[in-house]
Amino acid sequence: MRITLKQLMIFEAVARSGQVARAAELVNLSAPATSMALAELEKQLDTRLFERVGNRLRLNAQGSLLLPLATEALQKVEQIEQLFSSPEATLSGTLNVAASSTIGNYLLAKSAVAFCQQFTSSMVDLNITNTQAVIKAVLEFSVEVGFIEGQCLDSRIKVEAWHKDKLLVFCHPAHPLAGQQVEPEQVRGQHWVMRESGSGTRDYFINAANMLDLQPIEKFSFSTPDAIKQAVRQGAGLAVLSELTLEKELNRKELAVIEVNGLTLARQFYRIRHKSRNPSALCDAFDHFSQRFLNIAP
CATH class of the missing domain: 1.10.10.10 (Winged helix-like DNA-binding domain superfamily/Winged helix DNA-binding domain)
Structure with a gap:
């Protein structure tokens, strides 16, 4: 029938x-x-x-x-x-997003909440992990868009510059180099508290450190900024994280910055998509909203 x-x-x-x-x-x-x-x-x-x-x-x-x-x-x-x-139809449903740690925790989490408060028929499912896991999620189509701190060289993925960030070298306030501007040899061979393997922050710092032959000695490795900051507060060594993650502790003088001459730690954040997948209207709307909300230049 x-x-x-x-x-x-x-x-x-x-x-x-x-x-x-x-x-x-x-x-x-x-x-x-x-x-x-x-x-x-x-x-x-x-x-x-x-x-x-x-x-x-x-x-x-x-x-x-x-x-x-x-x-x-x-x-x-x-x-x-x-x-x-209806115009609201394209802004309904669930958008699956993956972001590396710094971007997810300090930028996109608050942007996702604000977006869903404005567009009440939508939901942003934000998976916060490390750069390599974000790339894997995009390749496997489990997320529509990813945001990463490290490099992505996979030819299947479209990579676009999204935002800029600055990494800071920091230490315990009682460290002999705290608050100083130093030469590379003064931090050569120091103990460091590092991000885990696969982290964009880790990869970027190691590449920059190798250019100055800093020879960082990895004493500890943690997957979250909070764990790294706690270890440094306990005197475990030097560390490097995004300035986005350190604002509170630096204002409270719980941590101190070390400026290393010649160590370039300004980096680019990237938005990534699979080349064979066209972005949905919901994805584009979230992207544009986030740029305005976070004051990111297109």
Whole structure:
């Protein structure tokens, strides 16, 4: 059985008007086409739906049974059309996003909350992990867009500059180099508290340190900025993190910065997408909203 929405629409129009000719005008069809569609519906249902009384058609028992069901079906279709033709429709649903630690915790988490408060039919599912895991999630299509702190050289992924960041070398306030501007040899061979393997912060720092032959000795490795800051507060060594993560501790003088001459720690954040996947309207809306909310130049 293949009942069509067109047949139900014609049936309802005939039921409401009582005449094929009048129903044909309502559905913008010819009278013969309207009559033929009604006859086909009765054939498919194997029952008559109307009785002729004079020049009018009146619903019989079977037609009266069908009418509320047909009306409900047509109303549901209309609701679907209205839902997906409204401006709000494209900003509904769930957007899956992955971001590396600094970006996720200090930028996108607050942006996602603000976006969902404004667009209440949307939800941003933000997975915060490290750069390599973000790249993997984009490649596996488990997220629509990713934001990373490190490099991505995979040819399947489109990489775009998104925001700039600065890394800071820091230490315990009682460290002999605390608050000083020093030469590279003064920190050469020092103990360091590092981010875990796969972290964009780690990779960027190691590359910059190797250019100055700093020879950092990895004493500890942690996957979160909070763990690294705690270790440094306990005198475990030097560390490097985004300035986004250190503002509170530096203001409280719980940690101190060391400036190493020649150590370039300004870095780029990146937005990544799979090349074979076009961004949804919801994804584009979140991206533009975040740029405004975080005051990021496009």
